[in-house]
Amino acid sequence: MRKPKTVIEKIWERHIVKEEAGKPDLLYIDLHLVHEVTSPQAFEGLRINNRKVRRPDLTFATMDHNVPTIHRNIIKDQVSKTQMETLKKNCEEFNIPLADIHHPDQGIVHVIGPELGLTQPGKTIVCGDSHTSTHGAFGALAFGIGTSEVEHVLATQTIWQQKPKTLNVKVNGTLGTGVTAKDLILAIIAKFGVKFGTGYVIEYTGEAIRNLSMEGRMTICNMSIEAGARAGLISPDNTTVEFLRGKRHVPQGEAFDKIAEDWLSLATDEGATYDAQVEIDADEIEPQVTWGTNPGMCLPVSANVPTPADGDNENESTEIAHALDYMGLNGGEAITSIEIEHVFIGSCTNSRLADLRKAASIIKGNKVKDGVRAIVVPGSFTVKRQAEEEGIDIIFKEAGFEWRDAGCSMCLAMNDDVVPEGERCASTSNRNFEGRQGTGARTHLVSPEMAAAAAIHGHFVDVRNLEVVTPS
């Protein structure tokens, strides 16, 4: 009998170009996504060495990190402008398809890949961006790489990789009402730590994962890197297939059914084993809020912020003290008493149509609290158009939200969307690192629903206690 295999092993075996003892495997890359920030030095390297892009047809570029989300035609920052112009020139020179700042497909690279159907089960996908793990939601092996590797993939369409260890994160039970994929992944990281996935590729399994929409699965896989894992994926199933049906870059008609059959065959076999496994119960998870300066510093909304005395050892106590100091928190106060000045709904974690719909369901009929500045940044122009067709933009705008154009925006504040020093933001993004949203800015990571509720109340509230209106 054939040995049962995980989806990770199956994809790996399909992509080995060369296997030699004492060396990493040479792995073929099916899709290389490129953006403006981590690519210029790679293209420059190609030019210096007189090398070509081996497969421009397997490469796709967009502009997302730097782009303004308002007044698109005026880019005040000349250095940003140069970086975007450089990508345009590079794509022209090397014949790479590009969704530039004015293109109708433009958006965050990890939102548009799936949206266009470029992301598919069984593919190996890389990008010079750590949140490439997002594409794992489709049962693709997708991971972030540095600029040297971007250059390597451009030149050779391959990458040297040590076969990773596998880690099964099994999520039993079902998520309660008002508890989202974002809360689940934050709870996983809070429970097992910010480096439990280092050296592994995670596969998320279990009932709660199967019940998630593709948007929810993307949110989960997106934050695998926040647990230390370069890649996190979910075995393809019917939810995956139905999401991709009809997308622009997948085969159509009968050819689709044929390829879908192959995709489904990639799912982890029953009886396959992993190098490690952890389990968590979805029923016990509450909406989550990060209080500190890494995504593992996270608690249920009903909890109190820790004090240094809560540390298990001296190092941990120092870390808590340091984080409280940066975050301007005393320790011991209720999470629900933390007041915020900014709300950001967006990023490759939570800027898809499903996320905006959920946030809108909380916002509808309410107003953003006085003194709070709230912005919504759709993940792509397509998301923006679809949301406007549904009237979601009106709900946000009437409540006092700013309705922006697509980009990474306030997740990393490379454009003008910055949280000022010492101010506090409820953010649907993925990193609460010091200075991430601006020098001295204080970030609390939450779900879109929790961010919306915080916008209305001016402080964190448990969304499960709110009356939800479904937008019509």
Add this chain to the structure above:
Amino acid sequence: MEPIRKHTGIVYPMNRANVDTDQIIPKQFLKRISRQGFGEFVFYNWRYDSKGELREDFPMNQPKYEGTSILVAGENFGCGSSREHAPWALLDYGFRVIIAPSYADIFYNNCTKNGILPVQLSEKQIQELMERAEAENYELTVDLESKRIFDNQGFEASFDLDEYKRQMLLNGWDDISITLGYEEDITKYEEQRS
């Protein structure tokens, strides 16, 4: 990249865990299109105050650590963003060796592509190095050929590194040229799949 075989230098102790790449090089410096010149911005938000002046109370700015080239840090060093600007900034500042109990995968890999040697030692060994480097102007030698670290006061440790990465670092190889040597294999793979 520049080969690294045996390196002796002054140790800078950074006694913090989970130092992320946003700390190593904040995003406002990622807009440049060259690999050079990032060194002055390394650990920017810790080294400079809000007016852009060097903070004298931040240890790295003190004369004691001038010319440092070996960074000793806490666990999970380099977590977060894949930005290779982080190793570029460290290298440009003068760091050739990093010593930590553990690293984030992408950062670790990025170091080895740029001639920075990331060494992994135990928490206990790291603590010992931290204490020495905090107390005095402390010099350490790292020998990649014998995979050993030692000082002239009796500290000695051995470390492990993937053999392929070790050869790349020892020789300063550009792995694209190596891979292009496999072009026939790549073409064959592409033909089989189409």
